[in-house]
Amino acid sequence: MSCGILLISVKPGSELEVYENLLKLKMISEVLPVLGTVDFVVQIVADGPDDIAKIIINNIRTIKGVISTRTFIVDEFMVELETLYT
Numbered sequence: 001m002s003c004g005i006l007l008i009s010v011k012p013g014s015e016l017e018v019y020e021n022l023l024k025l026k027m028i029s030e031v032l033p034v035l036g037t038v039d040f041v042v043q044i045v046a047d048g049p050d051d052i053a054k055i056i057i058n059n060i061r062t063i064k065g066v067i068s069t070r071t072f073i074v075d076e077f078m079v080e081l082e083t084l085y086t
Contacts, residue, residue, distance in 0.1 A: 001045055003074040004052040006060065008040040014065025015039055021063045027055050038070075049073050 010018045015033065022031045022042060030043040042060075046052045056069060 002048050002052055004044040005072040006042040007038040007070040008066060009068045010039045010065045011067055018063055018065045025059055
């Protein structure tokens with residue numbers, strides 16, 4: 001399994017509509033509305049990084065009001081490495 005963190009900026013005034021649409025997506029494990037240079041921080045869990053990319057392209061960027069996204073894929077190697085030292 002892979003985990004991706006997505007920062008989403010939306011068109012002013014479309015926050016509620018985008019939020020409701022994000023909550024409908026079953027592959028999203030968490031949606032956090034935030035204040036600042038982005039509007040939402042989203043956690044996506046999928047089989048692999050390619051699946052995360054497909055979700056973003058096909059399901060998130062197509063939501064009316066989404067104007068930009070920034071994606072961060074969790075480094076699974078570091079997560080595994082951490083368990084070796086605990």
